[in-house]
Every structure is written in structure tokens, then in C-alpha cells.
Amino acid sequence: xxxxxxxxxxxxRNLTVKNxxxxxxxxxxxxxxxxSLTQTRVNWECxxxxxxxxxxxxxxxxxxxxxxxxxxxxxxxxxxxxxLWERLGAAVHxxxxxxxxxxxxxxxxMDFPGVHNSHRPALSSTxxxxxxxxxxxxxxxxxEIDHLVQAFAAGAWRAREAGLDGVELxxxxxxxxxxxxxxxxxxxxxxxxxxxxxRARFLIEVIRAIRARVGREFHLQVKLSAVDRNNxxxxxxxxxxxxxxxxxxxxxESEGADAIHVSTGSLFPHxxxxxxxxxxxxxATTYDAxxxxxxxxxxxxxxxxxxxxxxxxxxVWFRMKKGxxxxxxxxxxxxxxxxxxxxxxxxxxxxxTASFIRNGINSGAFDGVAIARSLVANNDLVQQWxxxxxxPERPCTYCNKCLLNAAKNPxxxxxxxxxxxxxxxxxxxxxIYATRPTLNLPPVVSAxxx
Amino acid sequence: xxxxxxxPVTYVETQLRRRRRLLLPLLIFLALLxxxxxxxxxxxxxxxxxxxxxxxxxxPDILTHFEHGSIGADQSSxxxxxxxxxxxxxxxxxxxxxxxxxxxxxxxxxxxxxxxEDLPIGIxxxxxxxxxxxxxxxxxxxxxxxxxxxxxxxxxxxxxxxxNLNLYGFIRFILDAGVDERLKPDxxxxxxxxxxxxxxxxxxxVWRHVVIPQMREGFIQRRSRLQAFLxxxxxxxxxxxxxxxxxxxxxxxxxxxxxxxxxxxxxxxFPSIFNQRPREGMHLHWDGNNSSLAERNxxxxxxxxxxxxxxxxAAIQRVAAWLGDLQPPRSPHRVDAAAAERGRALYMNAxxxxxxxxxxxxxxxxxxxxxxxxxxxxxxxxxGRLDSYTEAFRQRQLAELFAGTPFxxxxxxxxxxxxxxxxDALWLRGPYLHNGSVPTLRDLLAPPGQRxxxxxxxxxxxxxxxxxxxxxxxxPGSRPAxxxxxxxxxxxxxxxxxxxxxxxxENEKNDLIAYLLTF
Numbered sequence: 001x002x003x004x005x006x007x008x009x010x011x012x013r014n015l016t017v018k019n020x021x022x023x024x025x026x027x028x029x030x031x032x033x034x035x036s037l038t039q040t041r042v043n044w045e046c047x048x049x050x051x052x053x054x055x056x057x058x059x060x061x062x063x064x065x066x067x068x069x070x071x072x073x074x075x076x077x078x079x080x081x082x083x084l085w086e087r088l089g090a091a092v093h094x095x096x097x098x099x100x101x102x103x104x105x106x107x108x109x110m111d112f113p114g115v116h117n118s119h120r121p122a123l124s125s126t127x128x129x130x131x132x133x134x135x136x137x138x139x140x141x142x143x144e145i146d147h148l149v150q151a152f153a154a155g156a157w158r159a160r161e162a163g164l165d166g167v168e169l170x171x172x173x174x175x176x177x178x179x180x181x182x183x184x185x186x187x188x189x190x191x192x193x194x195x196x197x198x199r200a201r202f203l204i205e206v207i208r209a210i211r212a213r214v215g216r217e218f219h220l221q222v223k224l225s226a227v228d229r230n231n232x233x234x235x236x237x238x239x240x241x242x243x244x245x246x247x248x249x250x251x252x253e254s255e256g257a258d259a260i261h262v263s264t265g266s267l268f269p270h271x272x273x274x275x276x277x278x279x280x281x282x283x284a285t286t287y288d289a290x291x292x293x294x295x296x297x298x299x300x301x302x303x304x305x306x307x308x309x310x311x312x313x314x315x316v317w318f319r320m321k322k323g324x325x326x327x328x329x330x331x332x333x334x335x336x337x338x339x340x341x342x343x344x345x346x347x348x349x350x351x352x353t354a355s356f357i358r359n360g361i362n363s364g365a366f367d368g369v370a371i372a373r374s375l376v377a378n379n380d381l382v383q384q385w386x387x388x389x390x391x392p393e394r395p396c397t398y399c400n401k402c403l404l405n406a407a408k409n410p411x412x413x414x415x416x417x418x419x420x421x422x423x424x425x426x427x428x429x430x431x432i433y434a435t436r437p438t439l440n441l442p443p444v445v446s447a448x449x450x
Numbered sequence: 451x452x453x454x455x456x457x458p459v460t461y462v463e464t465q466l467r468r469r470r471r472l473l474l475p476l477l478i479f480l481a482l483l484x485x486x487x488x489x490x491x492x493x494x495x496x497x498x499x500x501x502x503x504x505x506x507x508x509x510p511d512i513l514t515h516f517e518h519g520s521i522g523a524d525q526s527s528x529x530x531x532x533x534x535x536x537x538x539x540x541x542x543x544x545x546x547x548x549x550x551x552x553x554x555x556x557x558x559x560x561x562x563x564x565x566x567e568d569l570p571i572g573i574x575x576x577x578x579x580x581x582x583x584x585x586x587x588x589x590x591x592x593x594x595x596x597x598x599x600x601x602x603x604x605x606x607x608x609x610x611x612x613x614n615l616n617l618y619g620f621i622r623f624i625l626d627a628g629v630d631e632r633l634k635p636d637x638x639x640x641x642x643x644x645x646x647x648x649x650x651x652x653x654x655x656v657w658r659h660v661v662i663p664q665m666r667e668g669f670i671q672r673r674s675r676l677q678a679f680l681x682x683x684x685x686x687x688x689x690x691x692x693x694x695x696x697x698x699x700x701x702x703x704x705x706x707x708x709x710x711x712x713x714x715x716x717x718x719x720f721p722s723i724f725n726q727r728p729r730e731g732m733h734l735h736w737d738g739n740n741s742s743l744a745e746r747n748x749x750x751x752x753x754x755x756x757x758x759x760x761x762x763x764a765a766i767q768r769v770a771a772w773l774g775d776l777q778p779p780r781s782p783h784r785v786d787a788a789a790a791e792r793g794r795a796l797y798m799n800a801x802x803x804x805x806x807x808x809x810x811x812x813x814x815x816x817x818x819x820x821x822x823x824x825x826x827x828x829x830x831x832x833x834g835r836l837d838s839y840t841e842a843f844r845q846r847q848l849a850e851l852f853a854g855t856p857f858x859x860x861x862x863x864x865x866x867x868x869x870x871x872x873x874d875a876l877w878l879r880g881p882y883l884h885n886g887s888v889p890t891l892r893d894l895l896a897p898p899g900q901r902x903x904x905x906x907x908x909x910x911x912x913x914x915x916x917x918x919x920x921x922x923x924x925x926p927g928s929r930p931a932x933x934x935x936x937x938x939x940x941x942x943x944x945x946x947x948x949x950x951x952x953x954x955x956e957n958e959k960n961d962l963i964a965y966l967l968t969f
Contacts, residue, residue, distance in 0.1 A: 118460040136465055295466055 005361045006354060006385060010054065010368050011342055013259045015166050015219040017054035017098050017368070020361060021382050022350050024370035025102045025170070027059025027073055028411025030432065033114065035065060035075030037084050039437035040144045046413070047432065048375055052382030056092055057168055057261075057370060060104040060175075063155035065147070066123065067105030067176065067378070070406075071114025076101065085162035088229025091442035098165040100219065103155045105148060107176030108137030109267065111293060111407070117290075123148070125179045125186040125193065125202075131233045132267060134296030139188060145202060148176070149380060153209035156218070166219025166258070169206060171248075173225055174267035176202050181248060182266045184230030184239030196240075199241050200248050206208045207255040221259035221346070224254045226333030227274075228266035229320060239266045242333055246340045253341045261346040261370060262334040269403055271320040274373060275329040275350045278317055280310050289407040326350040326398050328360065335365040346370050352395055353384040376402055376411045500580030507575065512772045515765070516608060517559075517589045520574035527755030528583030529624070529665060531575055533638065535568075535645035540632040544623050555614035555625070555688050555908070557593060568747040571606070572615075581661055586754040588769050590615065591691065591720045595910045596878060596919070598782060604910065608778055610878040611689055611720035613910055613919065616934070618686040618717075625677055628669020633647055634742035635662050635786055675699045678706050680715070684943075686717040687934040688908035690886060693718065693735075693753055694838050701752060702846055715942030716838030719886035722875045725813060727774035729872065732821025736884035737836045738869030739844075742861040743770065748852070749859070758852050777812060778875030783914045783967040793965030800951065804870040808969045825867040830947030832885050836868065876969035880918020881907055887938050887945035891917030891966050895959045898946040901938070908933035917967055 010017045023045075030040035045056055062068045062075045076085065083103070093101045108124040109115060111133075121127075123144055124137035140148065156167045171177030179185050180202040186193050193199050203222070210220055228239025249260045265273040284304045291297045303313040327350040334347035344367035351357055352374040360366050375381050377396035384392045401414035412429040419425040458464045506520040520831045538545040546553040555749075556570035569575060572590025576583050594613040595604045627633055632641075635658040642657070643649060649657060679699055686692065697714055698704045718736050726743055733739070734746045747770050751761055798807060804819045826836055841864045867886055881889045888894045889905045890913055904926045911920040924930050926937035938945040951962060 102616050113460070118462070134462075136461055292460060292462060295462055295469065 002353075004385075005358055006382075008157075010344060012166075012219055012221075014217050014258060015098065018053070018096055019054040019321075019382065020357070020368035021053045022051045022100075022346060022368055022370040023048040023056040023375055025057045025059050025168075025370040026372040026376065026411065028399060028406070028432065029070060029072045030410070031072050031074040033072055035062070035068075035073075035077060036081055037074035037088060039435060040432050041074055042088050044432045044437050045088060045099070046091050046095070047098035047379045049337045051375065051379040052095075052386065053097060053371075053375065053446075054368070054382075055098035055100055055165065057266060058099065058101045061101055061155070063103050063105055063151040064206065065116045066120075067107070067148075067151075068112075068117065069104070069106040069110055069175070070112045071116070072112075076103070076158050077151070079158060082158050082162045085159065085164060089162055089164045100166040100168050100221070101155075101159040101162075101164050101401060102168045102170050102223070103152055103159070104170040105152075105176035106334040107174075107179040108135045108299060109174045109176075109179075110135055111290060124142060124176065125188055125199075126208040128185075128187060129295065130174075130267070131236055132296070133290065133294035133300060142190070145192065145205075149202070149209045150206045152206040153213040156210040156220070157213045160214050160218050164268045166221065167210070168221045168261060169203065169210075170223050171203050171225075172223040172261070172263040172357055173265055173270065173273060177206075178228075178266050181224075181244075182230055182239040183230050183244070184228055184237035184266060185392070196244050196247055200251055203248070204251055204255050207257060211256045212444065219258050220250075220256065221261055222257045223261035223263055224249060224252075224337075225264050225266060226262050226330055226337060227264055229270065229272065230266040232267060232271060232316065232320065234316065242336055245333075246337055249337050249341050253343050257343065259344045259346060259367075260337055260341055261348065262330060262337055262366070263348050264333065269400075271317050272324065272329050273349065274398070274400060274403060275321070275324070275326040276373075278314075279399060279401050279404055280304055280314075282401050286405055286408040298312060327352060327356055328365075331360055331365050332408060334360075338364060338366060344368065348372070348373075350398060352381070352391060354390045373402060377415070452568070475828070481644075503577050503580055505577050512768065513608065516539070516587075516769055516772065517571045517593070518569060518574050518659045519587060519769070520576050520762060521587045521754065521756055521765045521769075522750050522760035523587065523755030524574050524576040524583045524585040526579050526757040526760040528576065528578075530642075530661060531582035532642040532645055532647040532649075533633075533662075533665065534573075534815045535647075536638060536641035537627060539641045539644060540637065541623070541627060551620075554620040555616045556620075557595060557612075557614065559606065567629075570926055572612070586742035588723075588750070588754065588766070590754065591617070591750075594689075594720075594878065596910045598701070598878070600911055602911075606714070607779060607878060609669060609723045609773060610778070610875060611722050613689040613720075613861035613878075613880075614908060615720070616686075616688045616908075617691050618680070618683070622680055623684060625669060625673040625680070627675055628666055633662070633666055633669075638662055651956075672700065675703070682714065684937070684940045685934070686938050687886075690717045690719055691753070692716045692838065693750075694843065698843060701757075702843070713838045713840060715834040715940075717942055718835045718884045719879075719881070722778065722879050723773050724776050724778040725774075725815070725872070725874050726770065726776070728815035729821065730895060732872075733823050733865070733869040735839075737839055738821075738823040738865050738866055738867070739839050739863055740861050741863075745859055745861050748857060749847075749862075752851070758855070758857075763857065778878065781877040781968050782912070783877060783917075785964040785967050789961045789964035790968055791965075792958075793961035793963065795859045796954070796962050797965050806872045806874075808873070808965075813872060813969070815872055817870070819870050820872060821870060823865045823867045823869050826947075829867055830949065831883055832887060832942060832946065834942030834944075835884050836865070839864065873969050877912060877917065880913070881905070881921060881936070882918060883945070883948060885943060886936070887943055888948075889916075889918055889921030889936075891963050892959070893960065894948065895951045895954065897949065897952045901945045901946075903939060904935055904937045906930045906933040907936045913951075914967070917963060 007019045010020050031037050031443045048056055060069055064077050089099045108122045108130045110122045121136040123140040127138045129136050171375040181199050186199050191198055210216050224245050226245045227242050229235050231237030265271055287301050287304050291301055303309045329349040334345055338345040346368045347366040348370040351369040351371050357369050374396040381392055397415050399415045405414050410429050458467055509519050511517040538549045551570050558566045558570050560566050567675055571593050572586055573584050574587045591612045593608050594610040595606050597604050621952055639654055676699055730743050731741055733741055740746045751766055803817045806815045806817045806820045844862050847862055848859050882894050888901055893901045902923050904924050905921040906924050909920050909932045912921050924935035926935055928935055
């Protein structure tokens with residue numbers, strides 16, 4: 001019996017991962033408001049490490065407090081958080097699993113600004129509001145861009161100091177890097193706007209700064225959206241095409257990136273990322289949490305809330321999905337990028353079938369896949385494949401209720417049909433809280449000493 | 451205590467507040483636009499309601515219906531009620547200084563408080579497209595008056611000929627007024643307001659730019675059709691109308707040049723319209739050109755101003771049904787019964803075959819030749835009226851009027867004489883012959899050469915000695931103190947013919963007249 005390619009190690013320049021399966025970036029709202037991570041995050045990541053994935057790409061981790069997407073996600077903006085991340089890395093390493101920290105900045109795509117950010121517009125490449133929710137922003141000055149570049153470099157350094165296995169720049173899905181890269185969003189007239197080379201300048205500067213800060217031996221990968229498809233709101237410009245992203249990927253490689261992680265879409269969520277269904281009944285009960293976040297959010301709430309208005313959003317959302325598969329939705333784009341770079345290529349987009357992934361690797365579409373939802377549904381998916389299953393017994397249905405619940409509820413699988421009962425579903429959701437932190441008593445400061 | 455405006459907590463709220471502030475003028479503008487739109491829609495609906503309005507009062511009482519019920523002429527030929535009211539103020543000379551239409555012989559009733567009614571008898575009113583229009587109905591030509599003597603009370607009699615109505619004078623006045631500068635909006639609107647219209651500012655603009663111009667346009671159009679014809683006519687005098695020539699000019703849109711001059715002198719007396727049912731099948735109209743009461747009625751309605759589109763058949767049929775057995779008031783004349791009895795014998799012998807006769811209670815419509823056409827070769831009365839109705843005109847009447855409807859004319863014929871008329875209500879029908887050329891019955895029994903060549907008509911004092919109305923002789927061209935000087939020497943006014951009884955001895959004539967005075 002020949003060796004299963006899924007279970008062959010993937011060798012990057014500075015990192016070897018035991019198999020080809022990466023837990024893609026996903027998180028719940030379970031960290032502290034100050035950006036420090038919690039026991040719950042440790043529990044969450046260990047679920048996947050225990051399930052057999054080769055590496056975990058952390059959830060989106062902001063390099064600055066002003067770059068948070070969601071207020072209570074862990075950050076890496078302070079040196080005193082290094083021990084916390086170190087603890088998390090150590091926890092994951094026990095399962096022979098690597099941990100890659102995803103360095104991120106929301107730019108204008110800030111779902112929950114929180115107390116740190118709600119009083120000001122987010123920094124972006126542009127001062128034009130985000131089009132789906134109406135998130136507000138202003139174009140960063142050159143000095144602010146320099147500050148951002150350094151913040152990424154510091155974040156990478158902290159990850160290395162924490163003993164983590166690498167970093168990923170989240171340059172996909174509409175966050176700050178995309179806002180610079182995308183011709184549909186970036187309206188700058190300075191050296192960071194206009195032609196592709198200018199639009200890629202911020203990303204390239206960050207890669208250079210990281211390499212300058214952490215050297216060539218620390219794993220650095222870049223997640224890119226292969227195609228922007230920025231016209232989810234129909235009158236928007238389409239943004240970057242595949243050829244643009246191939247160029248950017250090549251530049252990343254030449255600047256020292258060790259891998260390219262291929263996704264799609266210039267915003268998140270996007271009709272094609274994560275691919276699958278859209279539960280109006282779910283979002284009608286959770287989107288209210290975002291009404292205060294954007295100037296157009298209330299409009300969306302009405303579109304979600306009232307049945308007679310839903311066809312409008314349904315048309316907006318589903319028109320791009322026509323003719324495209326859920327599993328491997330951007331596989332062809334990954335294949336095109338892989339053909340143009342020499343570093344390994346990862347791909348994300350609905351992967352769940354072992355044979356499909358095997359075929360993707362063997363046919364040269366990608367070297368590994370990053371999976372979120374299918375692993376949330378079946379934490380032991382990799383083990384099930386290892387036991388010979390092609391699809392898990394109760395596969396992910398791509399209902400996307402995990403995503404649409406994220407605004408309000410604990411992260412996890414909300415597809416009731418996959419569980420014997422609602423209680424069983426809740427029990428599963430609560431497992432991330434199972435290992436409880438040791439509670440420390442705050443020091444008593446005497447009045448005299450104060 | 452003033453409430454401080456709390457500052458927004460988030461940037462999004464700050465921007466939303468700014469957006470609302472920036473949008474406020476637009477919202478106010480849109481709200482105003484919406485309000486104006488709603489007002490415009492309101493006005494449009496109100497205007498649409500007015501512009502589709504077409505209603506007239508329905509009178510349960512047949513007598514009021516006869517005098518004021520609409521037959522549809524008001525819609526097609528009418529003038530605005532308030533113009534009707536204003537005209538006497540604008541043209542005091544033509545109205546003899548009255549604020550009503552008595553100067554043209556229109557008759558007014560007084561209400562229970564002794565006040566003269568707004569509209570004269572024979573005028574109906576209809577709210578058409580939001581404007582009250584007034585014009586003729588049947589009663590205009592078929593309601594007259596009599597007085598027993600000078601100073602006696604004037605009695606209005608429905609269905610007798612309109613012996614007072616100066617239709618010629620009225621039509622000429624209206625047509626002239628249409629091109630008179632006094633009907634310009636600047637003069638007419640104040641007069642309309644003075645007459646009590648109380649038009650709002652908007653209504654005044656509508657009148658200025660729509661109602662008055664449309665009305666004047668109508669006047670000018672009618673004037674262009676009728677003016678040359680009327681100008682070529684000697685005034686008809688009260689109680690007379692030319693039935694068919696205006697019909698040719700207005701309804702058929704024939705040109706005056708295309709009408710033979712022989713046809714143009716046809717003014718005749720209005721007929722009485724009592725006892726219509728016994729007349730069914732007789733040759734109706736003076737020349738007997740139609741034997742259908744319904745067609746004759748409809749044709750007369752066209753003369754009053756209805757069109758095939760506006761005619762109210764039900765209203766006309768209601769009048770016709772009432773007229774079917776309507777009895778005229780009994781003759782008030784006191785006669786020598788013996789003389790009348792002798793006269794009756796003479797009449798039954800010589801006249802009844804053609805005219806029927808007066809029974810003790812009511813008129814008897816029996817006679818071998820009653821209601822038939824007597825060739826004018828034997829009759830010899832003035833041919834103007836007979837000649838005005840031509841075969842060519844008849845062809846167009848049958849082909850064009852009410853074509854394709856159940857009301858299409860079928861019974862008109864061209865005759866060669868005048869019909870033998872029943873003589874019911876004879877005491878109210880002077881002057882006599884179709885053209886009213888012979889003032890009294892006594893004159894009719896005189897040889898044509900001895901009949902008055904000019905006499906006053908339009909005085910409603912009945913003549914108990916000679917029959918008909920008091921008709922003193924007059925000088926043609928003069929204006930008598932009362933009435934109108936009728937000149938028998940004018941074309942169409944000839945008083946020849948119908949020489950029956952003219953050779954009777956005087957005592958037999960007296961007897962015959964005594965009997966005829968009981969009709």
C-alpha cells in the first residue's frame with residue numbers, strides 16, 4: 001500500500017509539518033478585552049491539535065489594538081503577552097502539532113470595534129467606507145503606514161520569542177493588506193496606490209521588515225485572495241484578478257515568504273468564502289450585535305430580519321456562487337498560483353473529502369489544505385481519514401451557522417441535524433470551556449504603600 | 451430646564467448624526483415634495499372628479515321636469531349658469547334694464563315667497579365638468595301665457611305655443627354677445643361675481659383660461675354658422691321659429707351658399723303640444739313630414755340643442771308620456787250657446803273632416819282627412835315653410851342622425867302641402883295658419899285680401915270676440931307699445947290661402963266663430 005500523501009510531511013524552508021492538513025484561522029469571542037488570551041483559547045486550539053492536524057494557523061491575531069476585527073480576540077501587540085502565547089504554543093506542541101500565528105490588521109473591516117476603537121475611524125488605504133456594512137475608515141498617512149509596518153515586524157518577533165512555529169500575514173479576505181492590494185478598494189494616489197506594484201508596496205514592506213526583524217530562518221507565509229470579486233455590492237469595482245495575485249505571490253516569494261496560502265474574495269465573509277449556505281434565520285437573530293458597527297448595518301439588519309426583504313440580499317449573495325462547487329471553490333486559482341511560485345501553496349475552501357484533497361496534492365493544485373468548518377464539525381477529521389474514511393460519518397453541511405452565530409454565541413457547530421439532540425449540541429459547544437484556568441487572587445495593595 | 455444634547459458615543463454614531471444633519475434638508479425637501487405631491491394628487495383627484503362630473507337635477511314632479519328637467523341640450527349647447535346670470539348686467543340695453551330674460555319673452559314663475567325663480571321656464575341646468583351649464587328644454591317653445599283682459603292676471607299655460615318667446619332676438623343677442631368685448635374675462639368675471647358666483651381664486655383662473663375661452667369659442671363657431679343666415683332674415687317675431695334651416699347649418703354643417711334662397715324663409719309658429727297620443731300616426735309638423743311622435747320629438751330636441759351624443763332619451767320620453775293625454779285648459783270664452791250650436795252644424799259640415807271637432811268634454815280626433823297632408827295647390831298658404839324641408843335634407847337626416855342606433859330616423863317624408871291639424875286648444879293658438887300670419891279666427895274667415903297686412907303679435911290678451919289674441923294693426927318697421935309688428939308682405943309671412951269659409955255670410959261666420967271660440 002502506497003503512502004497516503006495527506007499524511008506525508010510538508011517541508012517548508014524553515015518548517016516541516018507532519019501532514020498536509022492545517023487548521024485554518026478560526027476563533028471565538030473568548031479572549032480578554034485587553035487582548036490577552038485565555039484558557040478557553042488554549043482549549044480551543046488543543047481540540048484541533050489533538051484531532052491530528054499538522055499545524056494550526058491561529059485565529060486572526062491583531063498586531064495593534066486599533067487593528068482588531070472583534071474586540072475580544074487575542075492580540076500580539078504587547079511584549080508581556082509573549083508568555084501567554086508561549087503557553088499556548090507549548091500546549092499545542094504536545095500533540096506534535098505546529099502553531100503558526102496569523103498576524104493581522106482589520107483595516108476598515110472591523111466587525112466589533114470595542115471600547116478601544118469605537119470612537120474613531122479605522123485606518124485603511126482609503127477613506128471610503130466599507131460597502132457591505134458601512135464600516136468607517138480613513139486613509140493612513142505615510143507615517144502611519146510606517147508604524148503599521150513596524151507593528152507587524154514586532155508581532156512576528158513576539159511570535160518567534162514565544163516559540164511559535166511561524167507567522168502568516170493575513171493579506172486576504174478584505175483586511176488591511178487586501179485594502180491596499182485591491183484595485184477595487186485602494187484609491188490612493190501616492191506610492192501605495194495606483195499600479196499593482198504600488199498597491200503591493202505595503203505588504204512587501206511588511207515582509208521585508210519582518211525578515212529584517214526575525215531573520216530568514218523563521219517561517220513566514222502569506223495568505224492571499226486569488227481573485228477579489230469585490231463587486232458583491234453590484235455597483236462596486238471587481239478588484240484584482242488572478243493575474244494580479246500571481247504577480248503579488250511571486251513578489252512575496254522573492255521577498256522571503258516561505259509559502260502562499262490561497263483564499264478568495266476581497267471581504268469577509270464573502271459569498272465564496274466560506275462557501276456554502278446562508279442562514280437568514282440565524283443571522284436575523286445575531287446581526288443586531290453589529291448594528292452599531294457600521295453606518296449601513298441597520299439596513300442589512302432589516303434585509304435579514306424581514307422575509308419580504310430577504311430576496312434582495314439573497315440575490316446579492318447567491319449570484320456569485322452559481323456554477324461553483326463548495327469543496328475546492330478556489331482550487332483552480334491555487335493551482336495557477338502554485339504553477340508560478342516555487343514555495344509550497346496551501347489552499348482553503350470547503351475541503352472535507354480525503355480523496356479530493358489527495359487528488360489536489362497529487363495533481364499539483366496545492367501542497368496542503370487549510371480547513372476550518374469541517375474541522376469544527378469533526379475535530380478528529382484527520383484521524384477519521386487516517387482510519388480510511390473518505391468523508392466523516394457526520395460531515396460538515398457547509399450551513400455556515402458557525403460563522404453567522406459568531407457575532408453573539410460561542411464558536412462551534414450549530415447544525416442541529418448533526419447532533420442527536422439540542423442538548424448534545426450545547427454540550428459540544430461547551431467543551432471549549434472544559435479545562436478551567438487556575439484562578440489567581442489579585443495582589444492586595446495597602447493604602448500606605450499606595 | 452433645557453435638555454443638553456448628549457454627544458454620540460461612537461464614531462459611527464457621530465457620522466450617522468452628521469449624515470442625518472446633511473440629509474435633513476434633503477429629507478425636508480423630499481417631505482415637502484411628498485406633501486406637495488399629495489396636495490397635487492388631491493387637486494388632481496378633485497379636478498378629475500369635477501372634470502368627469504355630469505349631473506343634473508332629477509325632478510320627481512313631472513311639471514317641474516317639463517319646465518326645468520334637462521334633455522341634454524345644456525351639455526352640448528349650454529352656457530355657464532353664471533354667465534347666464536351675468537349677461538343682463540353686462541348688456542342692460544338688450545335686457546331692457548332687467549336682471550332677467552323677460553325682455554326676450556322668457557317666462558318666470560315665482561316661488562312660495564313671491565320671489566321670481568332663478569331660471570325661466572324652459573331652461574335646464576346641468577353640472578358638466580364642474581361648471582353649471584344652462585340651456586333649453588321642451589318647455590322653452592311650448593309654454594305660453596294669456597290674460598283675460600288688459601290688467602288681468604297673466605296665466606302660464608304649459609304645452610301651449612310659446613307666444614312670448616322672441617327666439618330670433620335671443621339667438622342673435624347671444625351670438626353677438628359672444629364676440630362682444632364685454633365677455634372678455636376681465637369684464638365677465640367681475641359681472642359673474644356680482645351675479646353671486648363667488649368663484650374662488652383658483653376657479654377664477656380656470657374660468658379665465660378655460661371656461662370663458664371655450665364658451666366664446668363655441669359662440670364664435672355657432673355665430674360663424676348662423677350669423678349670415680339670421681342677418682338675412684327679417685326678425686321672426688315672438689312665438690316663431692325656423693325649424694329646419696338652422697338645423698341644416700348647425701347639425702348638418704351645410705354652407706349658406708349651398709341652400710336655395712327659396713328655402714330660407716320658413717319661420718313658423720310654435721305648435722301647441724296637448725293631446726299627443728291621439729296624434730300618433732297623423733302627419734306631424736306643419737308640413738306633415740313625419741308620422742312618428744317619437745321621431746318628431748327627437749327632431750325637435752335637436753332643434754333645442756341636444757346632439758345624438760348628449761340627448762337624454764329617457765327625459766324626453768318622460769315628457770312625451772305626460773303630454774300624451776294632457777288636456778288643454780277649457781276655453782274661457784263666453785259665447786251665445788245657440789249661435790255656437792248653429793256654428794257647430796256649419797263646422798261639422800265643412801271643417802270637421804279635416805280638423806276633427808270639439809266635443810262637450812274634450813276634443814274629438816276624428817275626421818276623414820284629419821292629420822293628412824293637404825296639397826298646397828288647394829290650400830294656397832305661404833309655401834316658405836313647406837319649401838324649407840327638402841328631399842336632399844331628408845336624405846341626410848335619415849342617413850346621418852342617430853345612425854346605427856335604435857333612434858335612427860326612418861319616418862321623415864317630403865310632402866307637397868300642409869297637414870290638417872286638430873284644433874284642440876284653438877283659443878290659445880293664435881295667430882293662425884302655420885306661419886301665424888292671420889291674427890284672429892275672424893280674420894281667417896276673411897278673404898286673403900281683406901286680412902290684416904300688418905298686425906301686432908306677442909300680446910297675450912285673449913280676444914273673446916274674434917278668437918286668438920288681441921292683435922291691433924300696426925305699421926311695419928315701427929315698434930308697437932306692446933308686442934311685435936308682423937308684416938305679412940315679407941317672404942315667408944304671407945297670409946294667403948285657406949280660403950275655406952271666407953265666402954260665408956256674416957251671420958254664419960259669427961256662428962262659426964262662436965263655436966270655434968269653445969275649442
